[in-house]
Each structure stands twice: as C-alpha cells, then as structure tokens.
Amino acid sequence: MPLNVGDNGYGSVAGPGLSSSGAASSSETAALIVPELQFGDQDQGDEYTWRPMSKEELEETAGGPGWRRLRCYxxxxxxxxWLAMLATAVAVILTSPRPVETPLAWWQESLFFQLQPDLFNGTSPGSSDAVEALCDQLPYLKSLGISALVLRGLWVPLNDTGEHPATLPHVQHLFNESNKAGFKVVLDVCEVQTAEKSEEHAQVTHVIIIFYVYLIISVLVFSQYTLRFWLSQGVAGFLICDTDAAFTEKTLVQWRRILEEFSKEDEERIVVVKQTREALPSLKVSSQDLNVTLVDVVLKSVLPQSPRLPSDRQVGEAIEAHLQAPEDDTWLGWMVGSKAPSDLKRLLLILLMTLPGTPVVQYDQLEPAQGGNNSELADNTHTFKSRHSITALFKSLSHNRAREEALLFGTFTFLPFNKSSNASEDSSPPILAFLRSWGCVHFLVLLNVGPEARPLDPGWAPALPEAGVFVASSPMDRMGAVALDTLVLRPREAVVVKLFEPGSYS
Structure with missing residues (x-):
C-alpha cells in the first residue's frame, strides 16, 4: 500500500519533521494506536473522525454486561x-479388580538344588575334600539364582553328645559357609529303600549304607534329639518320603512343635515330603493346642520311577497327567524324578521352572562347573558346549522366575489342544500348553515332546493375544517378537512366550 494515498485515504505520512505540504510539523503528537474509524454522514458533508470506543460501547460490542458473568460461569x-473426570478416574482405579500380591515364604520363592557332596570329585561323603569342593561351588550356584540346597549323603550324630570326631567339624564348616553365601540347607533323610530302587544308586558304597542305617535308627529312635541337633547347626528343613516311618501324624506333630521352637520370623523351618504313592493322607491337624499343616511342601516327580528310559509318549502322558490334576491347597515342589532322555533334558528343565510351585533341580540335570578340569573339557568340546547351553538356559529361567510375578505365583491354566486336528494317528504325543497369568501379563508355555515339528492351530485358543515375545526356548536360539499363528514347534522343543494384550506394553 502506498504511504501517501491522498486526503481521502488513511492520511499521509511525510518525512521526518515535514507535513504533506512540506511544512514542518511535530510527528511526536501522532497517536501510536489508531482508534476505530467512525464514519459521519457524507450526504451532510460530515468528515471522518477518529476516537476511541467508550466502556459502554465495548461492553455492548462484546455482548453486553452479561458477557463477564458468562465467562466466569x-x-x-x-x-x-475436570475435577469430576479426575475423581471418576481415581474411583475406577480403586474399584477395578486387580491381583493382590501374595506374600510368599522363603521356600516358595527359593530355587532348590539337590546334590551329593561326593559327586564333585569322587571322594567319600564327609571327607574334607568333598566339603571343600562343595564350598568352592557355592558362589557359582548363587550366580545361577539358586538359594536353597538339598543335601544327601550327609552325616548324623553317632553318640549321645551329637559328636562325630571325623565329620562334625566338616559339617559345621559347610553350614557356616552356606549361611555366609545366603543359602538355606535342607537335609534329605528319605529312607534308603528309595535310593536302592534307582538304577544310578545300584552300586552304593558301604559308607553310604552305614550312613543310612544310622540315619534311619536316629529318625526312629532319637528323632526329637536328632532334629534339635541339626536345627541347632542351622538346618532350614528336612525332606522325608511318604513311606518313611516318620511320616505319621503323631511324629509330624512332634516335629512341628520342635520346628516352631527354632523358627524365626524370617527363618521358618520346614518339612518337605516326597510323594511316591498316588495320594497322600490329610496333612492338616486341628486341635486345641495345634492348628497347622504338618507338611510345608509336597514334592512330586514329573516322571514315574522306571528302570528304563521312558518313551516320548510316556513322557507326554506323564506331563499331561500332572497338568490336568486338580488344584491342591498344599504348596507343591517339582522334580524330574526318574532318568530322562538326554534330548528332553532342556524341555523338562523349562517345565520345572514354569510350573506353579517350587522347582527342585537335581545334580544330574545341571552339573556345577568343575574346577581344574579344563583339559578334560577341551577333550570333549560337544559336552562342554552342551553343558554351557543348559547352564545358560537355567540361569535365564531362574532370573525370569525371580522378577516375574506371573511365573512366581500367577494363576495356572491348562490349555488343551484339539487332538483330532493337532495329533496324527501315530504314537507321537500332541503339543502340551499352559498359561501363567498375573494381571494383564500372560506367559504361554508350549511343549512338543514328540519327534515331529508341529505348527499351532490358528483356531486353537482364540481368546489369547495373537502376538508376544520369546522369553526362553530349549535350544536357546529364539529371540524377538513372535506371532502365534506362524509359530512352528520343532521336535522335542519347549518355548516360553510372553503375550501382550492389545494396547498393553507390560
């Protein structure tokens, strides 16, 4: 727009100190804010005038005096x-059903490892070399996530004072080192008949036989004294079989009273019973002076005892029977039990670490690192790589179990497959699956015990989320995201998939 548009325009702008006619004028007197232009009556020859609007005119232009009141409203x-929306959101959060974290005892959170001290270097039980070998392995076991040890082949007091000059100092040293490392120690005092039935214990040394003889005598005759002795040494609990003479209501009531004497708030002493029969009697006692559960943990074997290696179908049927078993109020522990095929060792390890309850891993499933045997490991590279792979899988599973509520105390749901669409006519077992859930987080565990690769049926579980991420797999070679409709399980493979609800990133 030109700066000088004539007299009928918006006015003229002259140079500094000059008017449009060239005469000097004072530019400082010009208004910096131009007021609204008010038009006169051109027919009557009125000129245009400039003036600011009054308060009344502004209020009338803005809608009248009610505008301020409306704005306040x-x-x-x-x-x-805004406050109503905030209160509604808080009310929805407070009233929405959500899982309540269950307080767990130390044995419910722990990962148990069953071993024999003399298995480290072939020394006899109770010798100083065996104890030192076990003490040297404690930091390694702790790094794997193990927090409780089940010891077999230990020693019992052989006289009234509870002293054994050859072994008691070694036992006390072992317990002291275990307590320093943060381990709970549970003594396996299961009767000798159980060990004799196992093929791997067919050639038991005379030392172990003598030990079990004294052990059975002490349990039957001096049970209360024996319990007090071991509890004073720092033992956290005892493991017995359901066929032991001590597995009676009268004896267990006495044991429970003694355990309560030595129990503290964070160091409760426990009794674990290994189930070998099809069913156990009632383990609860209610009386005027005692209202407790006599046994804290019922330990079950996934595989039945058998002198021969079980077939794929036998393993699948045994696992399926446990997955379909009704829920029990007693806290469960799980171990493999019988000798399993080597190609199913990783699958069974994943099963133990994901079932609800306490996993008890045996020494033959996960052998500790052997100190000073590098030359022997170098001679067998395949054995070393296999052991390292199992150790890495075990460590990954233990750490996931420790930090995931769904794997620690989440709900359990068995997911049956439609065998007509999933299983063939041969003897190959179908896929086994179950779900561990906590809130909106779900862990899907899939087990293919058979020798054939099997895809998942797209219509198998329509209520499940369709995508997730691999948490673990038995070959340790699956990583990243996965879609269930494209997942194919390889022979004798187990996988753990963390599923995500739509829109959830938990």
Missing part, C-alpha cells in the same frame, strides 16, 4: 468437569 464449569 464457563471457567467454573470447566474446572468442575
């Missing part, structure tokens, strides 16, 4: 709506 209404 709108501001108040906005804050009321």
């Amino acid at each position: 709108l501001v108040v209404l906005f804050w009321l709506v």
Whole structure:
C-alpha cells in the first residue's frame, strides 16, 4: 500500500519533521494506536473522525454486561468437569479388580538344588575334600539364582553328645559357609529303600549304607534329639518320603512343635515330603493346642520311577497327567524324578521352572562347573558346549522366575489342544500348553515332546493375544517378537512366550 494515498485515504505520512505540504510539523503528537474509524454522514458533508470506543460501547460490542458473568460461569464449569473426570478416574482405579500380591515364604520363592557332596570329585561323603569342593561351588550356584540346597549323603550324630570326631567339624564348616553365601540347607533323610530302587544308586558304597542305617535308627529312635541337633547347626528343613516311618501324624506333630521352637520370623523351618504313592493322607491337624499343616511342601516327580528310559509318549502322558490334576491347597515342589532322555533334558528343565510351585533341580540335570578340569573339557568340546547351553538356559529361567510375578505365583491354566486336528494317528504325543497369568501379563508355555515339528492351530485358543515375545526356548536360539499363528514347534522343543494384550506394553 502506498504511504501517501491522498486526503481521502488513511492520511499521509511525510518525512521526518515535514507535513504533506512540506511544512514542518511535530510527528511526536501522532497517536501510536489508531482508534476505530467512525464514519459521519457524507450526504451532510460530515468528515471522518477518529476516537476511541467508550466502556459502554465495548461492553455492548462484546455482548453486553452479561458477557463477564458468562465467562466466569464457563471457567467454573470447566474446572468442575475436570475435577469430576479426575475423581471418576481415581474411583475406577480403586474399584477395578486387580491381583493382590501374595506374600510368599522363603521356600516358595527359593530355587532348590539337590546334590551329593561326593559327586564333585569322587571322594567319600564327609571327607574334607568333598566339603571343600562343595564350598568352592557355592558362589557359582548363587550366580545361577539358586538359594536353597538339598543335601544327601550327609552325616548324623553317632553318640549321645551329637559328636562325630571325623565329620562334625566338616559339617559345621559347610553350614557356616552356606549361611555366609545366603543359602538355606535342607537335609534329605528319605529312607534308603528309595535310593536302592534307582538304577544310578545300584552300586552304593558301604559308607553310604552305614550312613543310612544310622540315619534311619536316629529318625526312629532319637528323632526329637536328632532334629534339635541339626536345627541347632542351622538346618532350614528336612525332606522325608511318604513311606518313611516318620511320616505319621503323631511324629509330624512332634516335629512341628520342635520346628516352631527354632523358627524365626524370617527363618521358618520346614518339612518337605516326597510323594511316591498316588495320594497322600490329610496333612492338616486341628486341635486345641495345634492348628497347622504338618507338611510345608509336597514334592512330586514329573516322571514315574522306571528302570528304563521312558518313551516320548510316556513322557507326554506323564506331563499331561500332572497338568490336568486338580488344584491342591498344599504348596507343591517339582522334580524330574526318574532318568530322562538326554534330548528332553532342556524341555523338562523349562517345565520345572514354569510350573506353579517350587522347582527342585537335581545334580544330574545341571552339573556345577568343575574346577581344574579344563583339559578334560577341551577333550570333549560337544559336552562342554552342551553343558554351557543348559547352564545358560537355567540361569535365564531362574532370573525370569525371580522378577516375574506371573511365573512366581500367577494363576495356572491348562490349555488343551484339539487332538483330532493337532495329533496324527501315530504314537507321537500332541503339543502340551499352559498359561501363567498375573494381571494383564500372560506367559504361554508350549511343549512338543514328540519327534515331529508341529505348527499351532490358528483356531486353537482364540481368546489369547495373537502376538508376544520369546522369553526362553530349549535350544536357546529364539529371540524377538513372535506371532502365534506362524509359530512352528520343532521336535522335542519347549518355548516360553510372553503375550501382550492389545494396547498393553507390560
């Protein structure tokens, strides 16, 4: 727009100190804010004038005096709506059903490792070399996530004072080192008949036989004294079989009273019973002076005892029977039990670490690192790589179990497959699956015990989320995201998939 548009325009702008006619004028007197232009009556020859609007004119232009009142009402209404939305959100969060974290005892959170001290270097039980070998392995076991040890082949006091000059100092040293490392120690005092039935214990040394003889005598005759002796040494619990003479209501009631004497708030002493029969009697006692559960943990074997290696179908049927078993109020522990085929060792390890309850891993499933045997490991590279792979899988599973509520105390849901669409006519077992859930987090565990690769049926579980991420797999070679409709399980493979609800990133 030209700066000088004539007299009938918006006015003229001259150079500094000059008017449009060239005469000097004072530019400082010009208004910096141009007021609204008010038009006169051109027919009557009125000229255009400039003046600011009055307060009344501004109020009339803005809608009248009620505009301020309306604006105040709108501001108040906005804050009321905002507060109402906030209160509704808080009420929804507080009233929505959510899982309540269950307080767990130390044995429910722990990962048990069953071993024999003399298995480290072939020394006899109770010798100083065996104890030192076990003490040297404690930091390694702790790094794997193990927090409780089940010891077999230990020693019992052989006289009234509870002293054994050859072994008691070694036992005390072992317990002291275990307590320093943060381990709980549970003594396996299961009767000798159980060990004799196992093929791997067919050639028991005379030392172990003598030990079990004294052990059975002490349990039958001096049970209360024996319990007090071991508890004073720092033992956290005892493991017995359901066929032991001590597995009676009268004896267990006495044991429970003694355990309560030595129990503390964070160091409760426990009794674990290994189930070998099909069913156990009632383990609860209610009386005037005692209202407790006599046994804290019922230990079950996934595989039945057998002198021969079980077939794929036998393993699948045994696992399926446990997955379909009704829920029990007693806290369960799980171990493999019988000798399993080597190609199913990783699959069974994943099963133990994901079942609800306490996993008890045996020494033949996960052998500790052997100190000073590098030359022997170098001679067998395949054995070393296999052991390292199992150790890495075990460490990954133990750490996931420790930090995931769904794997620690989440709900359990068995997911049956439609065998007509999933299983063939041969003897190959179908896929086994179950779900561990906590809130909106779900862990899907899939087990293919058979020798054939099997895809998942797209219509198998329509209520499940369709995608997830691999947490673990038995070959340790699956990583990243996965879609269930494209997942194919390889022969004798187990996988753990963390599923995600749509829109959830838990």
